[in-house]
Amino acid sequence: MKPAPFRIERPRTIADAVALLASGGDGAKVMAGGQSLGPMLNLRLATPDLIVDLSGIDALRSMREEAGHMVYGALVTHADVEDGRAPDVGANILRRVAGGIAYRAVRNRGTMGGSLSHADPAADWVNALSVLGAEVEIAGPAGTRRLAMGAFLAGALATALEPGEILVSVRVPKVPATAxxxxxxxxxxxxxxxxxxxxxxxxxxxxxxxxxxxxxxxxxxxxxxxxxxxxxxxxxxxxxxxxxxxxxxxxxxxxxxxxxxxxxxxxxxxxxxxxxxxxxxxxxxxx
Amino acid sequence: MSEPRSHEGVGARLPRKEDDRLMRGRGQFIADIRMAGMQDVAFVRSPLAHARIRAIHVPDDLKGRVFTAADLDGVKPIRAVSGLPGFKVSEQPVLATGKVRQVGELIAMCVADTRAEAEDMAARVELDLEELPALHDMLDARKPGAALVHEHWGDNVFLESLVNINIEAAFDAPVKISRTISTARQCMAPIEGRGTVVHFDHRSDQLVVHTASQMPHIVRSGLSECLGLEEGQIRIISPDVGGGFGYKAILLSEDVCLGWLTRKIGRPVRWLEDRREHLTASANCREHHYEITLYAERDGTLRGIDCEASVDSGAYSAYPFSACLEAAQVASILPGPYDFPAYRCRTWSVATNKCPILPYRGVARTGVCFALEVALDALAAELGLAPEVVRLKNLVRPEQMPFDNITNKHFDSGNYPEALRQALDAIKADAVRTRQLAGEPDGRRIGLGLSIYCEQAAHGTSVYSGWGIPMVPGHEQAGARLTPDGGLELRIGAHSHGQGLETTLAQVAHEILGMPVARTRLVHGDTAMTPYSTGSWGSRVMVMAGGAVATACTELSERIRRIGAHMLQARPEDVRLEAGRVIGPSGDVTIQQVAHTWYRRPQDLPADVDPHGLEVTAGYKPVRDSGTFSYAAHAVVVAVDPDLGEVEILDYAIVEDGGTLVNPMVVDGQIIGGLAQGIGTALYEEMAFDASGQPLASTLADYLLPGAPEVPMPFIGHMETPSPYTKFGVKGIGEGGAIAPPAAIANAINDALRPLGAEMLRSPVTPRRIVEQVLAVRAGERSAA
Amino acid sequence: MTASPRPETIAMGASRMISLTLNGRPVTAEAEGRTNLADFVRDTLNFTGTHLGCEHGVCGACTILVDGEPARACLSFAGACQGADVVTIEGLDDDPVTTELRAAFNREHALQCGFCTPGMLVSARDLVLRLPEADETRIRLGLAGNLCRCTGYAGIVKAVASVIAARRAQGIGPMTADRPLGPVGARAGGAVSAAQPASVAITALPSSVTTSLAEDFTPAHSFEQSFEVPFPPAEVFAFFGRIEEVAACLPGAVIDAMPSPENVQGGMRVKLGPIATTFRGSARIGRDDATTSGTIHGAGADGRSRTEGLIRYRVTDGAAPGTARVVLDVGYTLKGPLAQFGRPGLVREVAGRLIAEFAANLEARLSGSEAPPAEARGLDPLKLLISLVSDCLGRLWRRGGPTS
Missing domain, CATH: 3.30.390.50 (CO dehydrogenase flavoprotein, C-terminal domain)
Incomplete structure (x- = not known):
């Protein structure tokens, strides 16, 4: 059970990642932590020519706080949320969702952005972030845009990402203490x-x-x-x-x-x- | 419980010698073996369950690196023929010829520097297949006009059998209940898959086959038959093996293919089964279907059991156990630990377009126990009796032991009712039932379930000779040799892959020789270095290899004693061997000194010394070879959520009797490990197929194995009724843990759901199946209201 | 190594050297892009204590420490772990916590065959360090990602609990390292590429199962769709006779040849998330003028999977005069790895969307308009697919051409 051959590229910037993706066309696939894509590669269900590995992009390994929102970089892992390294939007909201995703060894590499981009209907972030009213921030050849989860999720394993686009962050409204x-x-x-x-x-x-x-x-x-x-x-x-x-x-x-x-x-x-x-x-x- | 006579001998709870290398990543498993120039193999497998092969197109640039059946000159198909009357023979070509009969069947073999490249090649081989109607349901396969798996048979039945012992006498019983009960097709799923590394050693003129196997000597015989080599031209080495459970007791087509391939290309070749191959192409087991009727008196006394049982045997007869491995046993073991007067059982081993059915821990017994014990609970409910009341009415009583049951199984010893009573105590049955009446605050429903079985184990010649499969166990042999420095080497032809034999057989030797366990080494798993054995299967190794080791060590102790007597200048009858020393009237010598004298200073020995020296090979059979009968009562409490179908195991108690226990810690490990597998059978594991014979679980995300949160910490109580027939009174217990849990858990779920009118008769009992039934009953009540 | 601010190159044959720290020592070795850490440490570096049990992230046998944290070696590609600190079971010989765990595992009979044990110890070590307050339930949850088929977990749970209890008795609190956000093992410094091996023949357009059409095909899954268009039924029925136009409505479908009016050869590109495949095969067309109905019955195969599909259509009078009602009944069956991929619901959802798209395109074409722009229709999951199909097929053809 070994993947079909592919090339891995590890860009340092979002712009490079977008350029690589655009050059790779349909044969290119984005990977973050690889915990969803990895099995499909190993099973040869997915057979891309090029893997654009985002995990070396510092800009995606960060988060920020905005008025009323927390904004998680795409590479924030489930374990980052579980452990509190990535602050929660409220009291034990995302944290307990994160702690229930798959297994610890998976959570140490699996990312919020990767999970959303994979768009498995049964995945925790797809659902938890939808009910919380999150938005995703997307970068692509034509610049950046923002979509609500409902517009981002297009179907089973399908998103509104256009060719060359990547999800760069997730913007989650804070949950008031009364909620x-x-x-x-x-x-x-x-x-x-x-x-x-x-x-x-x-x-x-x-x-x-x-x-x-x-x-x-x-x-x-x-x-x-x-x-x-x-x-x-x-x-x-x-x-x-x-x-x-x-x-x-x-x-x-x-x-x-x-x-x-x-x-x-x-x-x-x-x-x-x-x-x-x-x-x-x-x-x-x-x- | 008996006290061990020493801290290392029989009965000692001794930590295992084999652990350290395994905990440091220094075990040597099949995938860890490296050979210069080794090539990896990937197979082109059938994507279809049933099809005629019109053509196989190998791209030109791959010629010479891809092989099909047409290339396999001199290779014979795998034939596992049972001698039972009426058995129909299937020939399993190691690479498909003419037809494919199951998804995953081997069609071509691709060889490359790495597995990844071999898979690249496999993806480029083009198959021209004409699809044929596929049989995925054994009951359909039995119907007239069904498609045929093997055309020349005329039907799809490997073997049909009938036992009838006066069933007509039961027909006037006042109570009769009937149920349709079934168990799912499963996968054995050791965490390590199969694997084979083969090269040809020209110095010894031998095909050297490293393969993860429970039975190296039987694999040798099978390979010899298929490859046309003398057995002496084949050496099988089974290294550390990552779990067997029956799956590694089979000769696979892949083994044969690689045996041919290494000679063809002149390089070592390797195939390592991956998890998708394991699940979809090979490792299938269980899948029974029962129509069972119980006849009884109103007090629960069984008058008779009438049953029709089908087993889905898949497409081929697997070597060596054959396609009737399960069904042929069902009729003889269905009566379980009970005593009743009338019995009929008809069985069918049915061919379908699925993987051959292979042995899995508990072979046939798990399905039989499920059918009978679940039906008994239905009877108890019908009679308004507690489930233990019906069982206690019918269990063979201790004063009847030894007891020949209705199918002439010879129960050697034990107290079955006592095991059940102790299990009820351990689970606090009264308190559970009180709690049950009170109801749960969270809306879940509590249920208590029981099951009890007895397991024929280590059965030998008299049982298997009638079956006529390629292996019939006779005497088991073991070697024992003192090394010149006074250590002990044991040699057995069976194989240890988790059972802890490196420790427990050393305990057996210690019991006789007083040799420290640390100074005893076990040599096993290599046909070149061990006596012949049918291997590790049938819960037999501690009885058979343990008995053989004891026999060899006893003979060795005699020789040690006689040499020691000479060294002590005493008469042999005046010295004794105790705690590793030969003790005479006026002094003692150590075993080490005896060994030193024999090997290094033969000049000190008398001319008429026994020339056989300090190396013994001895054979052993129990006094009776009809098998030991270990048994256990399982009691479980579950909480069932009727709206979501979730089942939580709240408590689990096992009271078992494995006769004398060589290492109670290891025995507990076998029982709990079996329990986990039984929980898998009960609640999680199912290899489903669609109507075209496609297996629907190709990953462990779909084929669910129980993890740590799904398995409880059970109470285990031991009774130790020695077998009258075996060395030390040991009984085989390796498989028992996996036999009773599906029935006990289903019974507990049914106990919980009975007030709701639902009854689960099919394993695994999934949330979906529970909710379906609960909703169906609710809908029925609404429409009736 | 020096970090490059931009990828050096994206050409094939770029650097394939992977440098990382293994068990405390720097190592550099070649790896293909597809080589995962488990194969890298086992086959390339000969540390075989890391075991592969499932190669899809479920069993946990390959769990190793990456940057000090447990990770699945089978799901971590070596090329994505440039510069990482990797520790396998062999590197834990002298680790104090692992030493305690080994003693406890031995005492509690926490292993039998020992195959899962290296991964189990790595996860157990993490639990001991990270969760010193863990009770039995928490320990079991924490071990849920490591399957053991032998022990029933009892000895493992007891062993881990005993080590935790001993450390608690000594007043040792949680020991967690500071770590940056993001996946363990992923260093920003590792801007290199790992390539396909030059010698590998690309599996261009594997088409390993030749297909044929079953006479009595019963699809495993089926959908019904209907819609009305403002054209007379006869005109609509005639449209269905123009198979190129019908095919143009089916996203991903291409026609290669029509050896006869009843037979079509071509391909169908379908995408299920990262799974993209092209089924190539043929279709048979049936029409019944009397009932203004017909069938398009196709079968195709990719490298390992095959599919068969049947579209039945019926054109009847619509509700208003001069309008037609089209009833589509679409069924399909899948065989091979795609069928065995255990999420049939997802496959059905994608097929359902495909069929909805087909119906919408049919309706649009029949109505005389081109397919409406995606924006106007809001979210269009298939737009991407449609836009890529021609590209992608073109590329595949260039690469190797069809093999049949």
């Missing part, structure tokens, strides 16, 4: 890709919230206004009013035909809501 975050994933065993992910970000003090159902073999189903899931209103008792039929209907409308799948996804979302309501108390299903 409640619930994140539950349903896995058959620890470290496995999720079969269902439910997430909610609820602020009972403002009566606002977002919710998400993920790992549906397609980009996550995001409720920009979660009130529809809680009887039209978000307050301190929101979780007790979880409307399973509303969630179920949304899944059905999204094309999920299988009733058992819908049941599981709805149930996982219900638990994410319950978890959020009980103040970050971990449940069994949380990784």
């Amino acid at each position: 409640r975050f619930g994140y539950v994933k349903h896995c058959r065993k620890v470290g496995e890709f999720a079969h269902a992910i439910g997430a909610v970000l609820i602020d009972p003090t403002t009566g606002t919230g977002r919710a998400l159902m993920g790992a549906i073999d397609a980009p996550p189903l995001v409720f920009a206004d979660a009130a529809t899931l809680f009887g039209g209103q978000i307050d301190a008792g929101f979780a007790t009013r979880f409307d399973a039929s509303a969630a179920d209907a949304a899944l059905a409308a999204a094309g999920m035909a299988d009733a058992v799948d819908r049941h599981v996804h709805v149930e996982v979302l219900r638990r994410a809501a319950t978890q959020a309501a009980s103040l970050f108390t971990d449940t069994r299903s949380a990784a």
Whole structure:
């Protein structure tokens, strides 16, 4: 199980990376930590001619704080978030998501930017950052642009990245102390890709919230206004009013035909809501 | 538990000698072997489950580095023929000819400087295949008109068998329950795959085959048959082996191909199985299907068992165990540890377009135990009895031992009901049931599950001669030799790959010779250096090789004693060997001194000294070779989340009886390791196929193996009823840990879900299957309401 | 080595020398771009204590220390670890924590065959150093990425717990090194390229399974799509007879030849994330004028996978007079590695998008307009693909030409 031959280039700057990618065309592939791409290369499912390895680009190995946001460089690893080297957007929000991604040895090399660019519907960052309302910053031959997660995620393993473009950072809104975050994933065993992910970000003090159902073999189903899931209103008792039929209907409308799948996804979302309501108390299903 | 007689002998919980090199990365596994000029091999494998080969196009620039069946002059197909009446023979060409019958079947062999380059070449070989209808379901394969895996058979059944012992007598029983129960196809999945490094040694005129094998001598016989070489022209060396579990007890086509290839190209060649090859092309096991009916009295007394069992044997008969490895045993072992009067079992070993079914820890027993124990719980529920009540009614009682059961299995010793009672105590069954009634605050449901089995192990000539496969174990032999400096070398033809034989056989020797374990070395895994053995399989090595080592050491001790007596100027009958010293009436000498005298100062020995010296090869068979019967009762508590189908194991208790334990630590390790594999069978592991025979798990992301969070820390209780037939009273226990868990866990899940009306009868019990059933029952109730 | 601010070259045959520190010593050796750290230390440098169990990052047998932290050697390409500090099990002989762990592993019978043990020890060492408060549950979670098939983990968990307890008793707290953000092993200094070996024949357009069309094909997966267009049904049905135009609606499809009106030869480029492949094969076209319906039945193969697909279309009267309703029923079956790649849901999603795109393009063409610009349609996952198909096929053809 050895990859087909390819060439690795390690540019030092984003501009060089973009130029390399553009020169490589469809035969070029970006790699960050290589934890998602690596298996596909080894299995010869992916057979690029050129790997543009971003991991030597200092500019991507950094983060910054902006008003109301944390901005994570694409090379920030899951372990960086897990360990707190990359500060969180709120109290134990990203940190516990990061700690549940695959395994430690993978988290030491796997990156936030790589995970988002790979766009596996079952991946944690794809889902957690969607419910948190993150945006991605993209650099390409035509300059830089910014996209909301919903616009960035184009399908299973598909993004809005144009040829030559790379994701350079992720801009995540800070979560106010009054907000409640619930994140539950349903896995058959620890470290496995999720079969269902439910997430909610609820602020009972403002009566606002977002919710998400993920790992549906397609980009996550995001409720920009979660009130529809809680009887039209978000307050301190929101979780007790979880409307399973509303969630179920949304899944059905999204094309999920299988009733058992819908049941599981709805149930996982219900638990994410319950978890959020009980103040970050971990449940069994949380990784 | 018996106290060990010394801190290193039989019964001692001795840390293992083999650990240090393995913990320093200095084990020598098959992939670690280096030879000058070695070439790597990759295979072109069939992407289709069933197809006619119209053509194989090898690009011109690869000619001479890619080989197909047409090149393999003089190589015979692999034939593993059972002598059982009616067995249909399959010939497995080592590179496909005419047809491919499974995904992953070898079609061409590519040789290059590196594996990566060999894979590059393989990708360029073009196949012209005419696809044929593929059989992926053994029940469909049995139907008339099904496509044929081997056309000349006329059907797809390797072997059909029938046992009927007065089943009609059970038909008037007041209670009858029937269930369809099945176990998934699995992969053995040792963390190290298979691998073979072959070169030809002209000095010895031998094909030298390093291969990760549990049975080097049997591999030699198989290679000899396929390559047309004398057995003496082949030397098999099995190095450190990274887990076997049955998969490394098989002669693979790849072994044969490389045996041919090295002579063809005149260089050492290597093939290392990768994980995709392992999962999709080769390492398949289990997959049973049962239609089982129990007849009983209202008090739970079994009146009879009637069963139809099919095993998906895959496309070919694997060497040496044959395609009826599992099904042929099912009928004889289905009765388990129970005593009942009427029995019928019909079995089919069915050919399909899947990998040949290979042995996996617990061979046949895991499926049988699952079917019977799950059905017994259904019976208990039907009768409104606790599951242990039904079992205690029917278990063979200690006063019946030794006991010949309904299929003439000879249970050597033990107290089966006591094991069950102890397991119930250990799991605190009463407290669990009280808690169950109270309900869980988190909405999960608690269930308690039991299962009990007895395992025939180390069975020999009388059992296997009737089966007629290419190997029938006879006497096991072992060598024991004192070195001139007074150390001990043991030689066995079986192989240790995790079982700890380097330590435990030294313990056996210590028990007899008083030789420090540190000064005893085990030579194993090399046909040039060890006595013949059928190898490590069937939970047999401690019974057989242990018995042989004990026998050899006993003979050696006699010779030591006699030489020592001469040195002490005492009569032989007046000296004894104790703690490594020959002790006479007026002094003593050490074994080291005895060895020194024999080897270095023969002038000090009398002219009429026993010329055989200090090197012994001895043979051993237990007093009866019908096998030891170890047994265990497993009890488990699970919490089931009915809405997500998640199962958490809260507690697990095992009470087992392996007779006398040579090293209880090693035995516990075997049991817990088996438990982990049993948990995999119960909850995680499944090699699924689609309708065209495509295997659907090609990575460990899809074929789920239990990790540390999925396996509990079990309680293990030991009973030690010695076998009356074996040296020290040991019984084989290597596989038992993997036999009972699927049944116990399924029973616990069913206990938890019974109030919801769901019943899981198929392994693995996945979240999806649980939720499907729970929702189906709920939907039924809604429509009924 | 000196860091170059820009890549020296992107030409083939650029420097293939990898320099890093292995077990405390600097080493420099050649590596192909595709050579991962495990193969590099095992085959090139002959340190065989690092074991390969799955080569896709799940089993953990190859876990080694990279810049002091556990990493998967099988998923770390040597060329991406220029300058890294790599420690394998052989380098931990005298490491104090590993020494304690070895004693505990031996005492608790934490290994049997020993194949997973080097990786297990590396992960265990990390747990001991990083999480001195870990309880049994946390230890088990921390070991979840290292599979052991022999021990059932009991001895391993006990051994790790005992070392943690002993260190806690001595008051030793967490020991974690300062580390920069980003993947371990990735040094900014390593701006070099690792190339394909010059001698390797590129696997240009492997097409190793010749395809044929099954007479009674039953697809494993199918989708239905329907839409209406403001043209009379007869006109629409006639359009379906112009196979080049229909093919132009199917993203990634190219027609090479039409030996007869019923037979088409060509290719289909499909992409599933980083997986990009071209199925080459043929299609058979059937039409039934009486029912204004027809079929396009194709089969193709790439190097190792093959697929068969069937598009059934039916043109009927639309809701309004003079309009037509098109019902598409699209089914496919996959065989080979792509089928065995265990995420069928993802494959279905991509196929679903492809079919939706096909329907949209058909509708657009039938309506007389070119495919609308991507911006207008919002997000177009397939735009990239479409724009690349011709390029890419051209490149492949240049490189080696079709092999059949």
